[in-house]
Amino acid sequence: MxxxxxxxxxxxxxxxxxxxxxxxxxxxxxxxxxxxxxxQAFEGLRMTGRTVRRPEQTIAVPDHNVPTTxxxxxxxxxxxxxxxxxxxxxxxxxxxxxxxxxVSDVRQGIVHIVGPEQGxxxxxxxxxxxxxxxxxHGAFGALAHGIGTSEVEHVLATQTLIQKKSKNMKVEITGxxxxxxxxxxxxxSVIGATGTAGGTGYVIEYCxxxxxxxxxxxRMTVCNMAIEGGARAGLIAxxxxxxEYCKGRPHxxxxxxxxxxxxxxxxxxxxxxxxxxxxxTLKGEDIAPVVTWGTSPEDVLPITAVVPAADxxxxxxxxxxxxxxxxxxxxxxxPLSDINIDTVFIGSCTxxxxxxxxxxxxxxxxxxxxxxxxxxxxxxxGLVRAQAEEEGLAQIFIDAGFEWRLAGCSMCLAMxxxxxxxxxxxxxxxxxxxxxxxxxxxxxxxxSPAMAAAAAITGKLTDVRDLM
Amino acid sequence: xxxFTTLSGIAAPLPLVNIDTDMIIPKQFLKTIKRSxxxxxxxxxxxxxxxxxxxxxFVLNQTKYRDAQILVAGDNFGCGSSREHAPWxxxxxxxxxxxxxxxxxxxxNNCFKNGIxxxxxxxxxxxxLMKDAENGSNARIEVDLxxxxxxxxxxxxxxxxxxxxxxxxxxxxxxxxGLTMEKAASIDTFEAEAAQSRPWV
Numbered sequence: 001m002x003x004x005x006x007x008x009x010x011x012x013x014x015x016x017x018x019x020x021x022x023x024x025x026x027x028x029x030x031x032x033x034x035x036x037x038x039x040q041a042f043e044g045l046r047m048t049g050r051t052v053r054r055p056e057q058t059i060a061v062p063d064h065n066v067p068t069t070x071x072x073x074x075x076x077x078x079x080x081x082x083x084x085x086x087x088x089x090x091x092x093x094x095x096x097x098x099x100x101x102x103v104s105d106v107r108q109g110i111v112h113i114v115g116p117e118q119g120x121x122x123x124x125x126x127x128x129x130x131x132x133x134x135x136x137h138g139a140f141g142a143l144a145h146g147i148g149t150s151e152v153e154h155v156l157a158t159q160t161l162i163q164k165k166s167k168n169m170k171v172e173i174t175g176x177x178x179x180x181x182x183x184x185x186x187x188x189s190v191i192g193a194t195g196t197a198g199g200t201g202y203v204i205e206y207c208x209x210x211x212x213x214x215x216x217x218x219r220m221t222v223c224n225m226a227i228e229g230g231a232r233a234g235l236i237a238x239x240x241x242x243x244e245y246c247k248g249r250p251h252x253x254x255x256x257x258x259x260x261x262x263x264x265x266x267x268x269x270x271x272x273x274x275x276x277x278x279x280x281t282l283k284g285e286d287i288a289p290v291v292t293w294g295t296s297p298e299d300v301l302p303i304t305a306v307v308p309a310a311d312x313x314x315x316x317x318x319x320x321x322x323x324x325x326x327x328x329x330x331x332x333x334x335p336l337s338d339i340n341i342d343t344v345f346i347g348s349c350t351x352x353x354x355x356x357x358x359x360x361x362x363x364x365x366x367x368x369x370x371x372x373x374x375x376x377x378x379x380x381x382g383l384v385r386a387q388a389e390e391e392g393l394a395q396i397f398i399d400a401g402f403e404w405r406l407a408g409c410s411m412c413l414a415m416x417x418x419x420x421x422x423x424x425x426x427x428x429x430x431x432x433x434x435x436x437x438x439x440x441x442x443x444x445x446x447x448s449p450a451m452a453a454a455a456a457i458t459g460k461l462t463d464v465r466d467l468m
Numbered sequence: 469x470x471x472f473t474t475l476s477g478i479a480a481p482l483p484l485v486n487i488d489t490d491m492i493i494p495k496q497f498l499k500t501i502k503r504s505x506x507x508x509x510x511x512x513x514x515x516x517x518x519x520x521x522x523x524x525x526f527v528l529n530q531t532k533y534r535d536a537q538i539l540v541a542g543d544n545f546g547c548g549s550s551r552e553h554a555p556w557x558x559x560x561x562x563x564x565x566x567x568x569x570x571x572x573x574x575x576x577n578n579c580f581k582n583g584i585x586x587x588x589x590x591x592x593x594x595x596x597l598m599k600d601a602e603n604g605s606n607a608r609i610e611v612d613l614x615x616x617x618x619x620x621x622x623x624x625x626x627x628x629x630x631x632x633x634x635x636x637x638x639x640x641x642x643x644x645x646g647l648t649m650e651k652a653a654s655i656d657t658f659e660a661e662a663a664q665s666r667p668w669v
Contacts, residue, residue, distance in 0.1 A: 013666075016658035017651050023633045025651060027658050029669045037551065039501035050645070053655075057669075065499065081499035088501050126669065132550040132574060145576050148552035149503075150581035158648045159657055164631065196486055197544040197570055230547065232566040232573050253668035261668045296486045296547075315591075316542045323484070413549075414496045422518075434490040434548060436513045 003271035005150040006237050007203045008433045010143040010237075012267070014126050016160055029125040030142075031401040032111045033060040033098065033152070035089040036415070037130030040128045041153035042092040055097040059120050062086045063110045064415045066103050068378050068405035073104070081418065089279055096156075096313065109381025109407035112136040112349040116220065117381055120250025123238035123265040133349045135226040139219035140246070141238035141268050143203070146227060167277035169202040170270075173210035175284040181464040182289075182350060182359065183218030183446035184429070187208065187225040189287045192300035194280060199231030202278065205270060206236050210284035216245040217355035224350045225431055228297040237269040291336055291461055292433045292446040294324030299433070303451070303463045307334045327435055328443050329423070336461050339445070344375040344456040345438070346449050348412040351429035352380025354387050356449040360429075361393040363453035363467055369401040370459030376403040376418070378410040400456070401431040414438045427455035470583035471641035475565055475611040477537030480527045481601035485542035489575065492546065492554040506553055507560030528561070532602045532604035540594065540601045545586075546575025550615070555582045565611050567618070569594050580634045583641065585613060587628045596624055613639055 017025040031054075038060075045051065052058055065082040066072065075083060085269070086103065093100035100122075101108045105170060107118065112133055115121045127137045127144035130152040137144035171190055190206075191198075204226050211222065219236045226234025243262060245250045253261045262352065288302035299321075301308070309324035309332035325332065330339070346352075346360050357379065369375045377397045379385035385407055388394050394404050411418040412430035420426055420442025429452050433444040445461060454462040473582045497509045505668070515526050539558070545568040546554060553647065555578045558566065567587045579586045582668060589597070600607045600620045607621035619625045637644055648655075662669060 017654040019633070021632050023631075025648060025654065027655070027662070036498050040503050040552075043501070048645075079499070085499055085501060122668070123495060124666075130550055130552075132548065134550075146550035147554075148574060148578035148581060149554060150578065154645050154648065157645050158652075158655060159659075160648060162633070162644055162648065196547055197572070200544070200573055227574075230544065230572060257668045261666075264666070296488075298486075305475070319483070320485045320542075412494050415498065431550060432488075432490070434488045436494055437490050440494070440513055440518075454611055 003273040003275070005274045006141060006205055006235055006268055007143065007168055008124065009239065010124055011165055013124065019048050022164055024163050024165070026163045027111050027124060028128050028155050028159055028161060029057060029119050030115070031058045031155050032115050032127065032129035032134065033058060034064055034111045034131060034163040035085045036064045036128070037149050037258070038092065038152055039085060039088045040149050041156055041287065042096070044153040045156060050157045052096040052098070052156045057159065058156065058205050059099045059115065060089055060093040061101040061108055061111050061114050062089050062103055064409045064413065066408040067416050067444045068408045068410045068418060070406060072406060106382040106386065109384065110349045110352060110409055112224070113352060113380035113381045113384065116140065118384055119246060119252035122252060122261070123242055124244055128161065130466065131223050132227045135234045136220050136224040136349055138186065138226065138234040139216060139236050140242055141235060143233055145233040147389040166203045167201055168275070169199065169204045169231070169278040169280070171204050171206050171274045172208040172279070172281045173206065173284050174208045174281060175210060176213065177210050177284045177287060179249050180289050180450065180468055181287050182448040182450060183214050183221035185287050185290050188290050188292070188297065188300045188446065189282060190280070191225065191229045191297050192290070193282065194229050196228060196296055196298045197230045199229035201234045202231050202237060206234060210216065211236060212239070215355055216241055217353040221350055228431055238265050264318050271328040274433065289448065289451050289464055291451065293330060294321065294334060294384035295327055295433055295434060295435050296320070296324070297431070297446065299324060301336060303336055303461060305336055307336065337463060339461045340425070340459060341423045341427045341445070341455055341461065342374060343420060344369070344373065344452050345411045345426055345428040345430065346376070347378030347410055348430035349380065350431040351449050352378060352384065354384050356429065357384070357388045360449040360453040361396040363450050363464060364400040364456065365396050367400055367457050369456040373456060373459055375401060375456045376405055376407040379407050381407045427452045427461065469581065469641045469643060471636045472564060472583050472585050472613055474613065475537060476608050478533065478535060478605050479538035479597065479601035479607070479609045480533040480536035482527055482539055482541045483598055483599050486544045486547055487541055488548035489551050489554045490548055493551065493557040498551055498553050501517045504560060505555050506557035507562065510557040510561045528562060535562065537563055538565045538567065538609050539563050541566065543569045545571050547572040550574045552578045555579050555584050559584055567594060567597055580638055583638065585638060587613065587618060588629055589626055593626045594621055642649050
């Protein structure tokens with residue numbers, strides 16, 4: 001048998017039909033649904049008299065719109081259009097018989113945190129969601145990617161997607177990470193190396209010692225941002241850490257089925273002599289704590305660097321960099337660690353898991369945020385929140401002067417009331433620094449939770465290693 | 469879905485790289501439960517000031533580009549989120565063809581579900597069309613999907629690549645859910661086999 005990559009193996013196990021031109025129907029094991037990209041899909045089903053083919057494999061949770069303030073049970077905290085969208089998901093989940101975690105459920109949270117937490121995401125599966133950060137689930141060795149609303153409707157109706165196979169890219173991170181360097185620094189550094197279009201047309205498999213050494217939470221952070229590098233999906237081969245994470249979760253298999261699943265999962269790795277269409281290698285030791293300076297996730301530099309000049313780039317990027325510098329109100333040559341911030345946001349599907357909160361709390365313990373700074377922690381799910389309270393992390397955040405919020409996407413995309421004002425500058429653990437992403441005129445610097453915590457203490461972008 | 473066969477139209481130049489989905493349609497407009505009516509908010513934050521007045525020098529606010537049917541843009545167009553509101557807004561504005569050196573994957577696929585043809589061309593050819601587009605209403609660009617060609621107002625003709633299945637669906641305005649449902653037997657068979665081989669799913 002010819003050698004295969006992990007992607008080849010998962011793909012081959014899910015082709016339900018292949019046409020002569022290579023167009024395939026890829027069978028979907030798990031379909032995650034949220035309130036923003038699904039109402040038009042359900043409306044489409046109703047208009048055509050179609051139904052959901054596999055409601056038992058379809059999981060819905062509201063996350064993008066929901067307020068994260070403690071008074072959110074009061075409907076007044078939501079705008080009318082947000083309320084309608086969440087109510088539509090309530091109704092669609094009920095009418096079509098989906099698994100549903102409503103706002104009132106402690107298990108509610110960001111869809112990409114809830115899926116793994118509840119054991120819906122398992123190795124070797126195909127997972128889709130009408131959300132680009134579905135790439136997150138690749139951390140389990142599941143082929144997971146974002147789809148548009150028309151494709152949401154297609155999966156609801158047929159449990160398949162029309163797909164052609166992508167190319168294989170290997171991203172290897174060798175060796176060990178240095179202290180203060182995290183999964184977020186890895187994934188941002190990879191995008192810095194490849195550019196935001198570098199992964200277009202590929203499925204990336206992340207491998208190497210530094211990836212193996214990451215926890216499942218860290219691996220989810222790495223895969224989450226595969227889409228920011230343009231890739232269709234990111235993957236990490238499952239191992240003992242993966243199996244340990246999955247075991248005992250509410251929707252993970254039990255008993256004999258667990259054993260059978262495990263036997264197959266252990267075959268899910270890229271063969272030694274598998275063929276790669278592209279290979280990128282970074283040394284773990286070379287990766288520093290990084291921040292973004294511009295308005296694309298590829299605008300990433302070590303915290304020890306200075307703001308670059310637009311003319312240090314080439315081609316169309318010169319104009320883009322100048323536009324970014326103007327938007328971000330930054331002067332070339334300024335040390336990144338001299339940039340003052342107004343706000344700190346810790347949360348999102350990139351960095352809203354328990355390990356992220358532990359990393360931030362470790363830096364904040366016994367310290368206070370800088371006076372006048374706005375700071376919030378938004379746990380990725382109700383269960384992450386509960387665990388953080390049990391571990392005493394919540395108290396550390398509260399003592400440091402942070403707001404301790406309920407679960408949701410929050411200020412990552414600012415669809416709920418958590419937004420930046422024009423000109424407000426934010427140290428954020430989320431995934432996109434696009435113009436207006438966190439609010440019109442808002443300025444976003446992406447970084448790890450530990451780096452965001454450090455910035456909260458000093459009131460400026462800060463090398464976390466100076467506080468360790 | 470609306471068919472796309474040929475198009476002769478004014479092209480609006482937007483020479484920026486990495487035009488992301490937040491630029492195309494900011495999140496406050498994702499709260500709709502409809503697909504229609506988003507054209508007025510296309511490129512909203514670039515198009516209107518804080519008081520909702522049009523920003524005069526933004527390309528789509530210029531008289532000559534108000535009826536543009538084609539957009540010519542920089543590398544990695546449509547990067548960012550999976551929001552189909554982006555192609556919905558583009559279509560609702562009246563643009564049915566976007567030309568760029570490259571597109572983000574999800575956005576590219578979303579276009580085909582909405583009767584929009586995204587065309588990836590080498591940078592030097594995009595540069596020619598960008599220059600053409602800067603001539604406004606004096607320059608009409610011709611697109612022929614069947615022939616897979618695009619012709620500038622000066623008569624330069626470029627060929628483009630498009631997946632055969634996507635082309636077929638676009639030319640005939642086909643509903644791909646209906647097409648997939650014709651293959652229901654294959655899906656039934658797959659599910660029956662998977663129930664044996666991967667019962668935990």
